[in-house]
Amino acid sequence: MNETRLDYEPGRDGVARFWLIAPEGMPCVLQSGFFDRLDKAVAAFQADDSQTGGILMSARDGVFADGADIREIAGLMERGDGARALRDWSARASRSLRQLELCGKPLVAAVNGRALGGGLELALACHRRILLARPGHDVGLPEATLGLLPGGGGTQRLPRMIGIEAALPLLLEGRRLSPEEALRQGLVDELAANAEGLLAQARRWLADAPDAVKPWDRKGFRVPGGAGPLSPSAPVSFLAGTARVKARQSRYPAGRAILSCVFEGTIVPMDKGLEIESIQFGQLAAGAVARNLVRGFMRRSALRKPRPDGASTGLRVGRLGVVGAGMMGRGIANHAASRGMEVRLIDRDPQGTAAAIEAIAGDRAREVEKGRLCERTAASILARISPAATMDALADCDLVVEAAFENLQLKQDIIADAARVAGAGALLASNTSTLSIEAIAGASDRADRVLGLHFFSPVERMPLVEIVRAKETSAAAVADAIAFVLQLDKIPIVVSDSPGFYTSRVFCTYIDEAMAMLAEGIAPALIENAARNWGLPASPLAVADEVSLDLQVHVIEQARQRGLPDRLLRGHAWPVIERMVALGRLGRKSRAGFYDYGGEGKRLWPELARLWPALPQQPDADEVARRLLYVQSVETLRCLAEGVVPDAVSADVGAVLGIGFPAWTGGTISLIETVGADAFARECAALADRHGTRFSLDGLEETMSRVVPGATPSQATREKQPAE
């Protein structure tokens, strides 16, 4: 059996032991079957008069339980089980935990490791919680971060224990608490300094023959701080609380469901509250958004795993060369050093290298100041970065990544130089986002070991790396690059060498669509707010300002020089780019772009209304947002059709993590499934009629039916028949 067991052992001293035992090599998570075993154990405990109390702990040090088995719930969600089936799934666990709570004998959770999600809910159902206070022994209910809610009583027990005002942030944000904070907030009753103390404290508590009745099962119980619409905290918790959640997450139903569980559930007795929670769970989990978010989590987890790939040379990067100490080079160096690699940092300008190292030192010092990093770690990170004056310093590097200015000649020279000095097995990478890897590789004598490693800014925080495979790149080099990205604790996707690769190409369609709309006379505020409403926090004109418009000119000019086809020359956005650049409004860096950047934050530049007068009849915000999202999905289909990106998983994960495509959609391809392939095709046909062939699905029918569940090849074209 590959499932977590629950072993029951009566004790000669009358203290029974309940052991959570996860199979070797398996995560300590709770499957549905676990609750059958829990029921049996509790029944045996109840029936055995020789047992007066119990201690529940994990057989695995450091992990009490990591929650419900996400694979199981993901399976139910992907299978499309309806709200009632998913309600039953939650109610099943909830019932067992409630039986445990009502078993009549005191049961201590001796929490000897982290307890998350369902793991913490199991502990909350016990009559006392003692947490072994070691670093990493965090507790929390992170379900909201997966688009779900704690469906095992978490939304009911936590507010009844610590009050609604304190419980809501923990439920809504899914934050993990350290042992000390868990004690302070009242999630656990005691901390234990060591394993012996943990057991001793548990036994001591049991020795006093404690009452096994929870406060909420006594007459006259009141939720601490009050519950319901008239509680003193209701205006903060529920009125402002709801607005705060909706302001940021209007497309994410988990927050609303959690707020409802707490509001409605704490007014009624525990058993009714648990019913409310399970119903909310069922509704939430049966929805497409929760499915997309759980799907995204599963896919990211899979992409983080090493791939058994015979092609790899087994390269493990101990020493990394970074050429170019600008923002990207600096970020790569800083991050790699924090992952234990020795870094050689080189810039044409030695002062640039020094400045970069100084900036890294400053960043790390600030983290130390804020208590996010200990001083020793910061020092060791810095010690691992050494400046180098010449390319010779790269001789012993396992991998060299160049992050120089986007100039083909420059990059060719660097890669050629690196190839001359580096060892034969070293991997050479370019961080270009626009140039041809094939062209860069061509200047070296080992094109098979050259590829693109497209990092995103800020490197330290952005989780994605796009690995770009050129025509000559060997399978071994790609496998090595994947291993390197995993070494960096980032998520790799592998794409083909082509203009803009995958993420930049799709990103350009996003900002271009916004600029085309501006040129059509759609009000800029409407464009920006429509994007935010649909979950694009980086609204397109604001983000265009961030990446700067002169960069777009540069990219388009390069594309022209390369003789790329018209559809990649971004003609619909060009008039706006050209006009803005001519006016010197390059973006944030010139403190003037689509926005003005003044003292009181940025404001849309009022003159936009004169340059591109607003249409008297403005479109619906949803239509604006659909254009902004769908254009990216269509471009992704093209990338899939052309083999630029290999599969829907890479496409979805890349879009969400690389360019901020809304996570609730699951990604550019999952979006199509979410809105329905039929509706998507119909809408695209209409958009193509109105705005041009960039929305056309012509020629993409086969691709769509391959990657979108429920799509058929005829769908993309069928809707072009004139409507009746």
Added chain:
Amino acid sequence: MEAFVYDHVRSPRGRGRADGALHAVTPVQLGSRILDALRERSDLDTALVGDVIFGVVSPVGEQGANLARIAALNAGYHEEVPGFQINRYCASGLEAVNIGAARVLSGELDAVVAGGVESMSRVPIFSDGGACYSDPAVQWDTWYVPQGIGADLIATMDGYSREDLDGFALASQTRAAEAWAANRFARAVVPITNALGETMLDRDEHMRPDTTLDSLGQLKPAFAGMGARDGFDAVMLQRYPEVERIEHRHTAGNSSGIVDGAAGILIGSEAFGKAAGLTPRARIVGAASLGSEPAIMLTGPSEATRRLLKRKGMTLEDIDLFEINEAFASVVLRFMRDLDVPHEKVNVAGGAIAMGHPLGATGAMLVGTVLDELEARGLGVGLVSLCAAAGMAGAMIVERV
């Protein structure tokens, strides 16, 4: 059948705080005082009154449990006079009048007393914990956003500057002060006395006749903090995506005041007038109420007015004076702009910015004010309209006879 206004009274409005002059008066006492005054002034046989209808926006605690019936019993009305309380939020007092008029027009009753009571110092706004502002799912789905944010959004969309709003507020103060100075409220206002017969309040206490544009300009925007901190601005922009950002321009000085107060109107048929020996002062021409976009909440009065005029076959030209509740300055500015009505015809005796807005009672107070002002000016037809929470509005037309 006609529904006539025979008399109307209101309390002075006390500051809605613990140091307000009416803070020691219970809501039932306030309501009873109004009923007392109507009986005394007309020497009314209360057995002729078919019902008492009070608007009460926070009908909980001492202001709950059908305050209208209890106030009637407490005031010594005939025990056969029933009563009920209604809540159309800020338009409740007007709605009570409209319902009363409709009962008379239908021939179902000969006379009613309609009005409202709100002791905001004792039962603060939101005391009822209603679903729209406490139940997260309801708030989420039905777009509850505190009304001050909507008022600021109106100002932002229409381009009313802080000076525009303050200028309107100043006019409210000036007009109210002039009306009081000219004794134009004398007939309507009944002093509130204590058990020993000593006067507790006989003037509107919230007024600041020494207000200047300068002093108004010193006040801080009242809703900027909650708009940013609690996400209400962002939620509002989800509904109004064409707006870049909400400019917070409303302050305590150009928004309605929180006050305690009560009002009542004696409405009856012609036959009632004969039986009671009373002469009608005006007839109620018609009424309307409607729902409008709930997030911005406050924009209903123009459409309610248009609908009512259309239904009655009238035009704006037929209306001599308007009373549009000054919930916020932008509400009235929007009304005047929408319908192209000059400020000279609107709120000629000031409004809730100067004198305060006792939620459940205000509508009935405005009916009384417009009638008094029509009489004072020798004019014929007045229109009253109020916006209400959750996106509603009421309107009615009254004509002197």
